[in-house]
Every structure is written in C-alpha cells, then in structure tokens.
Amino acid sequence: MLSFPNSDHSFTQETLLLRITNRIRQSLELQEILTTTVAEVRAYLGTDRVKVYQFQPDGHGIVIAESLSSDRLPSLLGLHFPADDIPPYARELFVRARQRSVVDLSTHAIGISPLNCPETGDLIDQTDIRYRPVDPCHQEYLMAMGVQSSVVVPIVLEGEAAGPYHPPSLQPPNQLWGLLVSHHAEPRSVSETELQFIQAVVDQVEVVIAQSILLDHVRAQAHQESNINQVTALLQTSPMVNWQDVLQAAASSLEADGRLYLVASEQLPTESPREIYTIGEQPALLDSIQQRSIEENLLWQ
Template sequence: MMDRQTINSSSIDSLEILLHRMMNRIRQSLELPTILNGTVAEVRAFLGTDRVKVYQFHPDGNGKVVAESVQSQRLPSLLGQNFPAEDIPPAARELFLRARQRSIVNVSLQQIGVSPLDCLETGEVLDVDDIRFRPVDPCHAEYLTAMGVQSSLVVPILHRDQLWGLLVSHHADPRQVTERELQVVQLVADQVSIAIAQSTLLSQTRAQAQQEATINRVATLLHSMTEMKLQQALEQIVSALKGIGGRVYISAQDSGQAQLLTCGMQPVLSEKRKNQSSRQKRTQNSKFKTQNSSTHVAAPVEQYPSWQSCFSEEMQSGENGVWAIADLYQSTVPSDLVQAFLDNQIRGVLVVPLRYRQQQLGYLSVFRQAVEVETLWAGRYDQDDPRHLRPRKSFETWRELKQEQADEWSTSEIELAQALGSHLAMAIHQYELYRQVRALNADLEKDIQERKQAEIKFVP
C-alpha cells in the first residue's frame, strides 16, 4: 500500500519526462490515431514489455485494437483485430467503469492483483493505491496463455462517464508490476481520456462544418429567383447522404401538376403495380411530369395508397416525421412498396416530408443499398461451444465477411436530411409564389394587349 502523493524521488525525472512528452503529443496533434500510436510506443518503452495496445469498445460490446506497439519476435501483432464482447464479462466491465479498477495478472504465480481508484459502493475516490492479490480465474489464465502472455496490466480508459476502452500491456515472460509503474500508466491513461475528449470535439466540429457546407451548396442552388436548380440540388443531397439514388416528389399545387425528379437508382414497379397505378392515375385525373421519361408512365410510388398510409403513420410516430429505415426486410413497410425497392437493390430508405407553414408540399427520398462488412477477429470460437464457456485455443486471425448488411442512417445524417428538406420546402414554396406572380403578370399583359386591340378596332 502506498500513498499517491509519495513517488520515489529518483523516478520523478523519468515520470515528468514521459508525461511531458505525452502532453506535447496532445498539444501538437488533435488527431486521435496519432496520439494513440505515440502513447503505446511511449508506454512500452517505459515498461519494457513486449506489447502495449489500446483496445476500443464498440456500441455492441465487441472491441478492436486501434493502436499497438509490439516486439514482433516475442508476441504477434493484434492491430486491427476484433474481440467478441464475451471476452470481457459484464462484471469486469462494471468494475472497470464504476471503480476504475486496474488489473495485474501473473500467470506463473496464478494470481491477479486488482487496484480500484474509486469505491464501488459510494463512488468516492480512494486515498491510497491498494493492490490486492488473489488467485486468478483458471479461464483467464488459460486465455492469456493461449495468447502467449505470461503477465498483463490493464487500465481502463473512460470518456464521458463511459468505458471507452482499455490500455493494456502484455509480456511473454512472468513480470511483476510495481506501484510506481501502475501510477505512471494511470496518469498516461488520464491523458488519453483528455485526448479522446479533444479529438471528439474536433470531429464534431469538422462534421458540423461539412454539413453546413453541404447546406450552403444546396441552398445556393435552390434559392434563386429566376431558376430553382432542383436536379443539381438533388444530386448534391444524394452524394452528401451517401446514397445510391434519390428523388424529389412535389405534390400537385394550384397548377394541378405533380413533379418528380430522380437521381440514380429508383424503385422498380412490377407490371401489375404499373397497371394498378395507371388505373389509379386515370381515376384520380392526376397529372405529373418527370424528367427523362415518356408522357405515358405509371404514377410515382408517392401516389400509392400504401405509401401515403404508411408514411402518414410514420409521421405520427417518428421523430419529426422522418422515415429512416436501414433495412426494408425488417420494416413494417407494405410488401408492394418493399418489393418495388428491393427489385433494384435498394435496402435502406430515408424519406423527409417537405412542409412549409403546415402545408405538405411533397417528399425528399434517398436510397441506400446493402453493404458487405468484413471483420478481422482475433481467433475463432469453437463451433461446439456456442455459449463461449471455454476460452478459445488460438488467436490466429479469422476473416469474417457478411454480405447484404443494412447500412444504418446515423443521427447526424437524419439531422442533415431534415435541414436540407427544410431548404427544399422553402424553395419550392417560394418558386410556386414566383410562378404565380409570373402567371398573374402574363394574364395582366394579355388583358392589356386585348384591351389595346379592342380600342384599335373601335377607333373611328
């Protein structure tokens, strides 16, 4: 047991040098990968161990090695490899988070030392660095042995009161970790937490700037008094939202004619649906025009009763009326609409209602296709152990390829689509007013000409 304020005076210089280098890295670069790569190199040089890595958790509980410094002749590289959530039990994660517990394992002695920074019951910071040793769980020891590791040190990395990841040191030989080394690595982990916060803020600022630039480009195309460049704006929107296609449907206004602009991949109507929509079109006496198409075409999917009823329900239940579906297979969308999209490999749909002052003007739609997801795993579980009750025997890289995976719409993408939809609705409304003014002026000019002609006829 050792008070945190007491550090051996002979080691103060080396400690200050290490922390000074770490702080310089953070000041010189806000790029997190650069900072993490420097961190693992510095920590491995300080500890003299065979491998130091930074392990980041994913939202699903799995994790990935995102930075590593390794003596490849002693231990294999794990950089870029993923580990399943089952490798770190929920109880261990809870201790990492709530108690900021560090762990030290010596496989040869079959013992683990744990050192919490916070009291698990009260959350208060403890006054001493207390490393308590007990027998290590046999599965844990077997797990490390399969990795070729005889001693390990694990320090949690927190961000916004969440368990962001772990700073881990591995050594191929038995090795004791001193209290001073634990203190230094903890201070480094604290610096990493600061770097993550700064990098996250930078990423958010960059994303916001990129979104604002996209909005400005689209607004420039839309808000013109003489010409509304809807087609170019639609192409910009589809590109910004990483879609394979999109469309803007403008409902029939006073002109009595609906409009449809398309870009890229579009839903495909079956012959049966085309015939049904054509009959519907004649029944409703609805006219619309679409770019690059013949006069006799089926009505757009936006005029389907199934579209209108489904989207109406989504507007009532969804956030701000946005219809964001990553996977049509897993949605409640009517089967006729689903088939219209899937026939052209459209898997995800994002629809934004275009409204201005409570008036429904139409829809903005962006489409995505399924994607392939490749994951590198550190070893593969035994097929005979589906519950992962035993540690795997090998950590040889296993490449998993999943096809036809849904591509989720992120919160920032939905917010961007909402902002772009607002500009579209405003521009459509303004352009309709401009069209009405032009039509009124044309009518007035016609009346004036007719009156002039009439006056000429009656001149004696």
C-alpha cells in the first residue's frame, strides 16, 4: 500500500488548508479557484488525478477542473458523463448525509463516512470510515478507467446558496452542485484525518461557489439595469423614436431575437398602416403574396 504524504502532520495540514483558503480568496473567478483547489489537493494527497465534477440541470455531469500528476491516468477535463453514472439514491445520500466514499479495489471494499444523519439530515459526531464490500458494477466502472482507489466528497450548497429564486416563506432545498474526486492508479489507504482535510477544503469551496453564484446574479442584474436604462434613454431622447435601435437594445438585453409590430393610431401615427422591425430569426409570413405577417392572424390578435 502507498501512504499519503503528510498524513501524520496536522500542522502541515493546517498550514496547507490556510494556504488554499488564502489562495482561493484572492480571486473572484470560480474557474481559477477550482483549478487552484484541485492542484493543491492533488499535491497534498500525491494521487494521480483530482477533479471537480459539476452536475448540470438535466442531471449529467461535466469535469470542469482537473489536476494530473503524470500520464498514468488520462485527462477527463471537459468530458460529459451521463446522469445514470450516479443513481438517484446515491445523489440523495450525497445531499442528506453528505456521504463521502473511499474505494480500495485491492480489498474490494468501499468506505462510507457520512457527515449528517441519513434519516434526519442533522450533523452527527461520527467521523470514522465504515467499510463494506464494494458494488461489482462500481468496481468494474473504476477498473475500466484504470482507477484502483478513489475518494469522493460531495459539494453541497445550502439554503439560499442553492438558488435565489424562491418565495421568502419557503426554505430552498439543498443542492448537490458537484463532487470533488481523487483517483489513483494503484491501491492506497486513506485515513480519517486525510478525509477530514479534504472535507475542510470542500467546505471552503462551497462558500466560494455560493459567493460566485451571488456575484454572477449581481453582475447579471447590473447588466440588465444598464440595458433597461439604455432602452429608456432611446425612448425619451427624441419625439421621433428610432424603433430599430430600441428593438436592438431590448433584444440585446434578453440575448434573443426580436420583433416589434406597430399599428398606426392617433397616438402613434405612421406613414403606413403598420410597421415591423425585426432582429434575428423570424416567423414565416401568413401569406407571402399579400405579405401578411403573423400578427394579422385573428387568433394572434
């Protein structure tokens, strides 16, 4: 068996954790933070690969950050993995129990170490790793990737960090954002101390991800307000509004195609009975000969 470096040096762990925390706080860009995190964790563990696996809205996952030590394991960076790779019951345990797993294929065992009680979701004092036989399908999956040992720690966002769009009266559910995974091409043992260290790193990463999500929303809101102000200015600067410019600004704000249909009236006189302004892809005409637009459909009106 290979042993992890620094496994008996709590001072070294504390120093490294402080260094990782300081480095990830020096940047506001999530990708840079995750790249730094996987590099630091892999250097500490001495494993062949450490990656961050992010879940997508449809359930599948993407490796968005990775650190490799050699050519013993191939790069998975940017690869997509189907949702079926991680079944629903495993995802539920990741969220409710913050369940961490340690696999050693030399002993055909998987170690389970939950942070929370699987039934209640409350924090528990248990910190030891409980081993049981590893599922043959999971064993075959790892072997197919050339992996003999692995450590998986879930990245879970709590409460408001899981999503900003919830009624104030409802507590938003926790969200399984992703996984921090360490792979090694040879069998190796993992101590509770090392697992606690990885968990401490993940705790910091969860805070940074929540802050990054908030920052993205603030930036998006500022961008939207800027575009609204631009449209408002175009409507108020002149009695003769340039409707094409207004549509362009509105479409840009929504990052979409645009269509503006104006009908002549006493309040809005035009040189023709109707005016149409368009940007991007448009619906087909109702009648190409008479040039009847979709807005002239009775059901539409």
